[in-house]
Amino acid sequence: MSGQQQTxxxxxxxxxxxxxxxxxxLSASEVRALFAVASRPExxxxxxxxxxxxxxxxxxxxxxxxxxxxxxxxxxLQYGSGQGVPALRENILxxxxxxxxxxxxxxxxxxxGSQQAIDLVAKLFLxxxxxxxxxxxxxxxxxxxxxxxxxxxxxxxxxxxxxxxxALRAAIAAERAAGSAIKFLYTVPTFxxxxxxxxxxxxxxxxLDICQSAGILIVEDNPYGLLYFGAPPPPPLRTxxxxxxxxxxxxxxxxxxxxxxxxxxxxxxxxxxxxxAAESAILSPSSFAQLIVSEYLDTADWRSQIGxxxxxxxxxxxxxIGALAEHLPELSWTVPDGGFYVWVGLPPGLDSKxxxxxxxxxxxxxxxxxAFFADGTGRNFMRLSFCHPTPESIRVGIRRLATVVGxxxxxxxxxSGTGPLASRRPRRRVDSPPPDLD
Amino acid sequence: MSGQQQTxxxxxxxxxxxxxxxxxxLSASEVRALFAVASRPExxxxxxxxxxxxxxxxxxxxxxxxxxxxxxxxxxLQYGSGQGVPALRENILxxxxxxxxxxxxxxxxxxxGSQQAIDLVAKLFLxxxxxxxxxxxxxxxxxxxxxxxxxxxxxxxxxxxxxxxxALRAAIAAERAAGSAIKFLYTVPTFxxxxxxxxxxxxxxxxLDICQSAGILIVEDNPYGLLYFGAPPPPPLRTxxxxxxxxxxxxxxxxxxxxxxxxxxxxxxxxxxxxxAAESAILSPSSFAQLIVSEYLDTADWRSQIGxxxxxxxxxxxxxIGALAEHLPELSWTVPDGGFYVWVGLPPGLDSKxxxxxxxxxxxxxxxxxAFFADGTGRNFMRLSFCHPTPESIRVGIRRLATVVGxxxxxxxxxSGTGPLASRRPRRRVDSPPPDLD
Numbered sequence: 001m002s003g004q005q006q007t008x009x010x011x012x013x014x015x016x017x018x019x020x021x022x023x024x025x026l027s028a029s030e031v032r033a034l035f036a037v038a039s040r041p042e043x044x045x046x047x048x049x050x051x052x053x054x055x056x057x058x059x060x061x062x063x064x065x066x067x068x069x070x071x072x073x074x075x076x077l078q079y080g081s082g083q084g085v086p087a088l089r090e091n092i093l094x095x096x097x098x099x100x101x102x103x104x105x106x107x108x109x110x111x112x113g114s115q116q117a118i119d120l121v122a123k124l125f126l127x128x129x130x131x132x133x134x135x136x137x138x139x140x141x142x143x144x145x146x147x148x149x150x151x152x153x154x155x156x157x158x159x160x161x162x163x164x165x166x167a168l169r170a171a172i173a174a175e176r177a178a179g180s181a182i183k184f185l186y187t188v189p190t191f192x193x194x195x196x197x198x199x200x201x202x203x204x205x206x207x208l209d210i211c212q213s214a215g216i217l218i219v220e221d222n223p224y225g226l227l228y229f230g231a232p233p234p235p236p237l238r239t240x241x242x243x244x245x246x247x248x249x250x251x252x253x254x255x256x257x258x259x260x261x262x263x264x265x266x267x268x269x270x271x272x273x274x275x276x277a278a279e280s281a282i283l284s285p286s287s288f289a290q291l292i293v294s295e296y297l298d299t300a301d302w303r304s305q306i307g308x309x310x311x312x313x314x315x316x317x318x319x320x321i322g323a324l325a326e327h328l329p330e331l332s333w334t335v336p337d338g339g340f341y342v343w344v345g346l347p348p349g350l351d352s353k354x355x356x357x358x359x360x361x362x363x364x365x366x367x368x369x370x371a372f373f374a375d376g377t378g379r380n381f382m383r384l385s386f387c388h389p390t391p392e393s394i395r396v397g398i399r400r401l402a403t404v405v406g407x408x409x410x411x412x413x414x415x416s417g418t419g420p421l422a423s424r425r426p427r428r429r430v431d432s433p434p435p436d437l438d
Numbered sequence: 439m440s441g442q443q444q445t446x447x448x449x450x451x452x453x454x455x456x457x458x459x460x461x462x463x464l465s466a467s468e469v470r471a472l473f474a475v476a477s478r479p480e481x482x483x484x485x486x487x488x489x490x491x492x493x494x495x496x497x498x499x500x501x502x503x504x505x506x507x508x509x510x511x512x513x514x515l516q517y518g519s520g521q522g523v524p525a526l527r528e529n530i531l532x533x534x535x536x537x538x539x540x541x542x543x544x545x546x547x548x549x550x551g552s553q554q555a556i557d558l559v560a561k562l563f564l565x566x567x568x569x570x571x572x573x574x575x576x577x578x579x580x581x582x583x584x585x586x587x588x589x590x591x592x593x594x595x596x597x598x599x600x601x602x603x604x605a606l607r608a609a610i611a612a613e614r615a616a617g618s619a620i621k622f623l624y625t626v627p628t629f630x631x632x633x634x635x636x637x638x639x640x641x642x643x644x645x646l647d648i649c650q651s652a653g654i655l656i657v658e659d660n661p662y663g664l665l666y667f668g669a670p671p672p673p674p675l676r677t678x679x680x681x682x683x684x685x686x687x688x689x690x691x692x693x694x695x696x697x698x699x700x701x702x703x704x705x706x707x708x709x710x711x712x713x714x715a716a717e718s719a720i721l722s723p724s725s726f727a728q729l730i731v732s733e734y735l736d737t738a739d740w741r742s743q744i745g746x747x748x749x750x751x752x753x754x755x756x757x758x759i760g761a762l763a764e765h766l767p768e769l770s771w772t773v774p775d776g777g778f779y780v781w782v783g784l785p786p787g788l789d790s791k792x793x794x795x796x797x798x799x800x801x802x803x804x805x806x807x808x809a810f811f812a813d814g815t816g817r818n819f820m821r822l823s824f825c826h827p828t829p830e831s832i833r834v835g836i837r838r839l840a841t842v843v844g845x846x847x848x849x850x851x852x853x854s855g856t857g858p859l860a861s862r863r864p865r866r867r868v869d870s871p872p873p874d875l876d
Contacts, residue, residue, distance in 0.1 A: 014681070014709035015806035017845045018621055020565045020587075026714045053515040058507055061515070069496055077499070112550050114700075119719045123586070127458045139630055141721065148561070149458075183456055217453060243452070256515035258726040260550075269451035276464040280586045281719070283553045283579065284612045286727055289695040310652040339746060 021128070025147040044397030046320075047365040049193070051338055053256050056305065056314045061256075064295040072291055080287035084110025084263070087295035092263050093299045095297065099225050100235040103242070107265045107310040109274045110285050111169040114223060114250040114262030115379050118186075119145050120277045121219055121246055121264070125183040132176050133185040135163055135373030137343070139193050139221065142186055144373075151183070151376035160334065162189055162199030167208045184217040184246075187336035191224035191339025194372050194383035198337060201234035208241050223250040223262075224339035226306050229314040233338060243267050251293055253340070254306050259289040267272070292365060315339065319391035320384060323398035328405060333384075340387035343369075345380060346405070349412045351384040355404060364400035452621040459566070462534055463585040475875075482835030486802040487631070491694050493750045494743065499694075502733040510729055518725040520717035522548025522701070526732035530701050533735065534687065537663050538673040541680070546704045547712045548723050552661060552700030555567045556583050556624075557846045558715045559657055559684055562708070564589040567615050571623040573601055574821070575781070575810030577631045577659065580624055584812075590620070591812035598772065600627055601740030603644045604620075610652050622655040629662035629777025632821035636775060639672035646679050652830050661688040661700075662777035664744050667752040671776060681705050691778070692744050693791040697727040699799040725827055751778065757823060757829035761836035766843060771822075778825035782806075783818060784843070788821040793842060802838035 023252040063390050068076050083089070088109040096103065111117040118141070126132070128150035134142065136155030146153050154175060157167035170184070187207075189199035199207065211218050220237045250262040267353055278285070296302065316337075320342055326331055332345040344366075346352060352369040369381030384401075386394055506514050521527070533730050534541065549555040556579070564570070566588035572580065588779060595605035606623075613620050625645075627637035637645065641745075649656050658675045676685040688700040704712055716723070734740065758780055762771055770783040782804075784790060791806040803864030807819030821840040824832055 014653075015705070017707060018563055018655065020561070020563055020568075021446065021709070022565075023562050023711060023715075026562075026711060026718065028714060048517075052514055058511050061511075062504075062507060066500075073496050073499075074491055075696075077494065077696040079488055079690075079695045097583060112724070115721045116719060124461050124464075125456055125458055127460075130458075141718075144718050148715070192875060214744055215452075217456065252517075256726075257517045258513075258515040258724060260720065261720075261726040262725075267453070270453060273457070273461060273462075276466060277586070280464065280579075280582050281554060281557045282550045282698065284698075286550070286696060286697075286698040286724060288694075289724055289727060325812070327759075 010321070013102060022148055025150060027147070029146070033133045035315055036133070043360065043363050043365055043398065044389055045275060045365045046386070046389065046394070046397050046401075047367045048388060049385055050311070050388045051253050051257060051340075052316075052387060053258070053306055053311050056256055057218075059385045060296060060300045060305070061292070063261075064292045064300065067299065067436055068288075068295050072172050076262040076288045076291045078285045078287060080290070082284050083275045083286055084108065084296060085287060087288040088261075088290045088297075089263075091247065091294050092373040093154065094126050094267070095226075095254075095302075096247075098303070099222075099232075101247065101265070103265050107268070108263055109271060109278060110261060110263045110279060110290055112262070112282060112285055113252060113257070113260040114221065114248045114264070115141055115145075115246045116281070117262055117274075118219070120274055120281065121184075122146055122149050122151070123277050125217070126183070127286040129181070131180040133168070133171055133175075133216070135187060135192065135195065137194055137378060138186065140367075140371045140373075140404050142221070143372070143374050146411050147187075152180075154376070155373060156185075158195060158197060159194075160197055161203055162192065163187060163203065163207055165203060165210060168207065168210050172210070172216065181212075184219050185211055186219045186221065187237075188221045189224055189237060189286075191218045191227065191336055192341075192422050193224070193339065194367070194369075196334040196336035196339065196341045197343075197345045198233050204234055204237055205240060208237055208244070212241070218245045219248065221248045223253050226254055226339035227310055227340075228312055229310060229317060230337055235308070238265065245251050246270060254303070254309065255293060255296065260294055260295050261285070261289055282390045290332050310338075313338075313387060316389070316391055317342070318387040318400065319394045327398050327402035328358055330409070331405070342384045342386065344382050344384055345375065347384065347409065348380070350408050351379045351404065353379055354415050355408055359401065359404045362400045363402050364397045364404065366401070384409065400429055440859065443793065455579065457660055460586055460588050460804045463588060465582070465585070481798065481801050481803055482827055482831050482838065484824070484827065484835050484839075485805045486692045486821055486826060488826045489691050489695060489778075490747070490750050490825060491696070491747050492756065493662075494694055498734060498738045498743070499730070502730045502738065505735050505737065506726075506729045512826065514726045516725060518722045518728070520722045521713045521874040522546065522723055522731060523725060523728040526699075526735075527701075529732050529735040532739075533692075534685075534703070536741070537660075538677045539685065539703070541703050545706070545709055546701055547670050547709060547716060548699060548728055549699070549716060550688060550720060550723055551578055551695070551698045552659065552702070553557055553583075553775070554716070555686045555700055555712075556580050556657070556659065557603070558712055558719065559622075559702070560584055560587050560589070561715055563655070565619070567618045567619070569618040571606070571609055571620060571654070573630060574630055575624060576615045576624065576805060576812075577626060578805075578809045580659070581810070581812050590618075593811060593813070594623075596630075596633060598635055599641055599643055600630065600635050601625060601641065603641060603648060604652050606645065609802075620652075620654055622657050623649055624657045624659065625675075626659045627675060628660055629665065629774055630779075630805075631662070631777065632779050632805070633781045634774035634779045635724045635781075636671050636770040640742045642672055642675055643678060645677055648681070649683055650679070650697060656683045658685065659686045661686075661691050664692055665748055665751055665753060665778075666776035667748060668775055676703065684708060692736065692747065693731060693740070697724075697731055699723070699727055699731050717799070730802075748776075751776075751825060754824040754827070755780070756772050756828055758824040758836065761833045765836050765840035768847070769843070774840045778823050780822045781825065782820050782822055784820065785847065786818070787815045787854075788843065788846050791817055794872045795843045796845065797839065800838045800842050802842065804839070807868070
């Protein structure tokens, strides 16, 4: 559990012997631990995944609230259905329709953010020792959930077109040969967190075909699909296969995360169990939050609001990519066509985790790549988020990061005997890495 | 699993072989299954636990919302801390202060209703086969959670003063002799759901002492403590022991359940793990809902509002107890000094579960006692809720119930050979049960 704080307890905790086995796998996520640091106003945080809620006009929320209280107050204040408010589930069908998904309102379960949907799917399927397949790298919050059910995340190779089909076939074969029970493939095919890549249209049917042939369920997590910067991305996997895909959606990025409203769409038998698991976990999701989101979708021009978000995030992505090219040409990075994240590769010898305290001293924060691997690898990567800071802050942050990386490279040169002076500033301005860093 | 619909799946579900072992324990709660029936307007539902939100003036919510958006809009719409909004946690200390609890703001974790707190505590402590001790009967939603983690609920005898200390000692001894790992005692000491009884002041230190001596953690669930009808109840167990009690509170009954805001107060080491488990499950609770509740507590006269709820529920309890005495004297029942529920014992030979379809035909609903036992017992009991219907509806409901019970007794007489005519109406009007029903 490299890079994770062990939290099962210790001899100072009288309840230490009582915890469940799974509790030893509960660990403070590196992303969450950074929130405290990142919240200091002088730090430019490129670490978190907080959306730019300032792009959402407050009056849209005020008028949705007002209409809910006027027309539906007692329902908003009361317990509701464990599956979620029917009116919202109808509206979720319209939102998913934007990406070509057709489903029945009966297939939809609303959840306390799509994080809860990941947790509930994991609870339904994962016994200790089971395997979940996921991209390399993968979403830190999903890896944590799978670990909390004592399952093992097996990473599958990705490239600029997302999951590599050959790598998926090989992983399935290897795990099955070793006797593992593979319960599902967890994937973020579009505007991946953290990798910033999108599974290509050509590969989507191939990935589905591999999973269908192997009898492996797909959990498709798609919080960013509508936040594209150019042409729309290829349609979700769910549009190609309703029986083999559990689809997860969220209003956290297209509206606001403060409501904690997400959803799952699942084949009937799984959906039934999801509702039971949700009722066991929370009885019912917040009627109040669900009705406000539903009213917003009924009456506000939400498509245009998503357009506003797209423009805001495109501008920020451009600021980040431009600043990286200007100040950190010795690094490599993905250029996302949507979403929130750029995945950055460091020159050999640099360690994003070891470098983080130095970065914080320079008043910039990022997420080390190790957060996104279940096996402690990823030290030569970092995730940079362009979702929350302004374009100007992003440029400041990348300049600070260049200072940090420059300092680390100098240190590396010093220890490798080349000496700092010979290799210092000029080298960092060229477009390709110098030979000794290849 | 008597009385529970098996939901692991069947041969029509292609994912049947993939579910986790725990999923076979997920079952539709009888209370939740009744919600569909109870929502038909012609049915008087004495089944659910929906609070009387119509006693909450809507303007209190409107002004709290308005102030949150004016002063704190971007925070309300954003992700927050996994432990919960600090301002709300401060206010929760004030609410708990009403019952004599003193704690640090650092000890409090806000959750998506206190149901989530039960779920998270269970996730932290319960391995398959572990034992949870709980009152006989116990809260249906907690039994379901423990089952979902493959633990076994062992019921401990109760009487009109709550948990019986001797029965608790005996249960601990018996389970330990059998080699079971007892992880905690789950208890609702005040205005019990469903039993309507309160653990007496004299027994509270004794129950604590038994658990302390045995090294058993107590999970004290107290959603109803402030809803007393006469004198305040004895102080919570948490006031007597901060190190051995995880305390659960909720705004669902003293404000409104639609926000889904509850909380846990736990010893430090457990609290740390609770936050990690909460982050894994939902990242963070709704900032929006938490800030509105906090603003309400900051500015509204919430103590007086709780007084309004008390008066409303006292009137409803009186209506129910009065109607039971008038129309169903052959039954026995508890008389709660607060909370939502009356626990009713049926004459021998009657089966509350079997009788339910007949009751629904007569347009009255209740919860069969079997819902509140993990072992399928409880058929000779039912839970009647007086929280949601008006006093007049309660009286109508009890009259309908009397028709149902009368019909069942007649049927019983017929089958036992006494014949219906000899025993019919007059017998049901006397104050004590006739000898043949003892």
